[in-house]
Amino acid sequence: MRMQRVSKAVAVGAAMALALSACAPGGPGDSNPTATDSAGGGNGAEVTNSGLADLGDVTTKDDTIKVTVGAPEFISYNGFTPNTYSTYNSSITDRMFAGFTYFGTDGTIYPNEDLGSFEKISDDPLTIKYTINENAKWSDGTPITTADAVLAWSVQNLNLNKGSKDKPLFSSVSTDLGDTVPKGPQGAADSKEFTVEFKDPDPDWQIQSWMIHPAHIVAKKGGLTTEEFVEAARAGDSKKLEKAAKFWNEGWMTKPGTLPDEADMPVSGPYKLDSWKAGESVTLTANEDYYGTPAATKNLTFRFVEDAAMVQALQNKDLDVINPQPTVDTLAQLQGLGDAVNIQQGDTLTWEHLDFNFAKGNAFTNLELRKAFAMCVPRQQIVDNLIKPLNPEAKVMNAREVFPFQESYQEVVDAAYDGRYDEVDIEGAKKILEEQDAVGTEVRIGYSKPNERRTNEVAAIKSSCDQAGFEVKDAGDPKFFAPGGTQDRGDYEVALFAWAGSGQISSGQNIYGTGKPQNYGKYSNEQVDAEWATLASSLDPAVHKEQVKKIEKLLWDDLYGIPVFAHPGLSASGSDINNVRHTATQDQIVWNAQQWVRAE
Numbered sequence: 001m002r003m004q005r006v007s008k009a010v011a012v013g014a015a016m017a018l019a020l021s022a023c024a025p026g027g028p029g030d031s032n033p034t035a036t037d038s039a040g041g042g043n044g045a046e047v048t049n050s051g052l053a054d055l056g057d058v059t060t061k062d063d064t065i066k067v068t069v070g071a072p073e074f075i076s077y078n079g080f081t082p083n084t085y086s087t088y089n090s091s092i093t094d095r096m097f098a099g100f101t102y103f104g105t106d107g108t109i110y111p112n113e114d115l116g117s118f119e120k121i122s123d124d125p126l127t128i129k130y131t132i133n134e135n136a137k138w139s140d141g142t143p144i145t146t147a148d149a150v151l152a153w154s155v156q157n158l159n160l161n162k163g164s165k166d167k168p169l170f171s172s173v174s175t176d177l178g179d180t181v182p183k184g185p186q187g188a189a190d191s192k193e194f195t196v197e198f199k200d201p202d203p204d205w206q207i208q209s210w211m212i213h214p215a216h217i218v219a220k221k222g223g224l225t226t227e228e229f230v231e232a233a234r235a236g237d238s239k240k241l242e243k244a245a246k247f248w249n250e251g252w253m254t255k256p257g258t259l260p261d262e263a264d265m266p267v268s269g270p271y272k273l274d275s276w277k278a279g280e281s282v283t284l285t286a287n288e289d290y291y292g293t294p295a296a297t298k299n300l301t302f303r304f305v306e307d308a309a310m311v312q313a314l315q316n317k318d319l320d321v322i323n324p325q326p327t328v329d330t331l332a333q334l335q336g337l338g339d340a341v342n343i344q345q346g347d348t349l350t351w352e353h354l355d356f357n358f359a360k361g362n363a364f365t366n367l368e369l370r371k372a373f374a375m376c377v378p379r380q381q382i383v384d385n386l387i388k389p390l391n392p393e394a395k396v397m398n399a400r401e402v403f404p405f406q407e408s409y410q411e412v413v414d415a416a417y418d419g420r421y422d423e424v425d426i427e428g429a430k431k432i433l434e435e436q437d438a439v440g441t442e443v444r445i446g447y448s449k450p451n452e453r454r455t456n457e458v459a460a461i462k463s464s465c466d467q468a469g470f471e472v473k474d475a476g477d478p479k480f481f482a483p484g485g486t487q488d489r490g491d492y493e494v495a496l497f498a499w500a501g502s503g504q505i506s507s508g509q510n511i512y513g514t515g516k517p518q519n520y521g522k523y524s525n526e527q528v529d530a531e532w533a534t535l536a537s538s539l540d541p542a543v544h545k546e547q548v549k550k551i552e553k554l555l556w557d558d559l560y561g562i563p564v565f566a567h568p569g570l571s572a573s574g575s576d577i578n579n580v581r582h583t584a585t586q587d588q589i590v591w592n593a594q595q596w597v598r599a600e
Contacts, residue, residue, distance in 0.1 A: 050104030052592055060286050064299035065596050067321040069588055071306045074282045077265045078252040082517045083483040085173040091590045092282055092302050096267040099211050103502040105583040109206050114292025126198040135291045138266040142216050146194040147226045149185035151215035153177050154233040169238050169245040173517045189230040200537035203505040214266050221247035270295040270594045296597040306450050320577050323589045325453050326570035328389040334572050341572045344582035347405050348569040350500040351397055355561035358522045359490050363441050370559040372432035375425040376465040382457055383565050391568040401508055401548045403566050416552035429468035439469040446492035449476030454496055487520055502585035505544055506536040528554050
């Protein structure tokens with residue numbers, strides 16, 4: 001089951017979730033997205049809620065189920081660095097690690113009782129007690145303990161640094177726990193119980209990550225005992241932790257096709273890494289020492305397949321489950337396969353957006369040019385041509401923190417946005433470019449390629465915005481998200497991708513906050529930072545809603561970027577594969593892959 005990914009959303013190159021994150025998709029007090037799907041097969045488990053089905057006694061079947069969530073290559077066992085945190089990588093790594101909670105298909109938070117339990121023991125200060133099950137252990141036999149929670153805290157602690165918070169010791173996608181939980185997890189290093197005390201209320205405390213990687217491995221690689229690592233972390237001894245942090249940052253990064261030493265990558269979940277064929281696939285195999293409900297199928301093979309080839313591979317049984325970019329042609333092809341497949345469709349907490357590059361020297365540091373570009377982007381045309389055939393109720397999205405299918409959406413939009421960019425205004429955009437002496441401004445739109453829908457989006461934008469005087473260039477790159485790729489280098493004026501989330505309340509702070517790890521375009525606004533700080537330190541849903549209105553208005557006034565649409569969800573599975581279920585969250589179709597099994 002999916003470990004809650006440091007309460008953040010996930011970057012998405014193709015339709016997913018959550019993840020996209022990846023902005024805080026979802027809003028407080030909103031209704032859940034709808035979905036229709038078919039579990040498939042004749043002996044699928046009965047589903048009673050949006051969480052995992054009760055399979056009863058499970059015996060792992062000696063079989064392989066082949067799935068794809070897209071073409072991008074696997075990156076690393078460590079999926080928590082800014083360069084490895086994506087839906088593609090997470091779809092694999094999340095099968096290997098257990099957290100105290102997981103998201104149901106509609107974003108409902110469920111406890112993971114396999115790992116343990118937790119309870120709030122105080123509201124002032126907010127204090128949570130966690131209890132790890134006695135039999136919970138890493139796949140190498142090492143007990144899962146408080147030390148592992150201390151590692152998770154250390155990784156997300158900017159107070160552990162190289163002399164400045166601008167130079168964190170751990171290169172993590174999340175960096176806020178050092179201040180929000182100043183003392184870290186409290187309890188003996190080898191204890192099965194620990195408590196965490198928050199400095200301020202945290203609306204997302206239930207999904208905060210307290211389990212990520214094995215502390216005993218990181219400590220050993222740093223020349224420390226596990227107890228010494230815990231002591232150094234609690235004492236803030238960055239010098240003593242430097243070697244361990246270097247391993248966490250880099251030690252699990254290997255060349256494609258080569259896995260780290262098996263002894264260095266134990267897992268806490270139902271699957272572990274088995275093999276990696278560069279450019280082709282990664283295979284997970286069941287963790288035979290898993291302390292919880294066993295995986296239903298022994299092997300899961302994640303193949304790296306382009307969207308255009310997925311349906312044919314499913315028809316040929318080269319794949320059993322596919323998660324393609326939703327397009328009209330793809331849906332028609334799947335429907336043409338009839339009873340041979342089950343199709344899963346529904347709303348998702350994933351949204352498409354165009355983000356400006358605010359790095360020094362970039363043309364779009366000029367607000368007037370951002371306005372001109374927003375005037376010429378044909379959002380309605382994109383939705384009408386590419387999204388409505390899949391979801392007739394689809395509309396142009398005018399918010400970032402709430403979705404069109406959620407109850408508070410229109411209230412938030414009315415408070416934040418006056419509709420000025422709803423219709424294309426070529427003449428208005430042209431006038432601005434002329435006034436700014438900026439006719440001919442090059443706009444490289446970067447995205448993860450190949451992606452048919454995004455290629456079509458860029459073509460529509462080019463057709464429109466070139467008329468205004470921009471020179472739009474398709475800067476799609478297969479390595480857009482890869483370390484050292486387009487996004488990492490900042491070689492773009494506009495980034496086109498999606499954020500995928502699961503209904504987190506404060507995850508957007510990591511995207512729009514000054515200097516935050518997921519703020520790839522280097523946007524900064526002190527008032528936005530202050531409004532997020534207020535939201536993230538309140539447990540009151542009324543405060544959350546009012547703060548979202550303020551933040552949305554500031555982001556529109558600043559033109560941080562341009563929201564486009566909420567992703568329609570589409571996946572499919574062979575009719576002989578049981579328990580495949582649509583989810584709206586960033587976990588994508590693989591959210592319950594440990595329950596998939598081929599019908600007898």
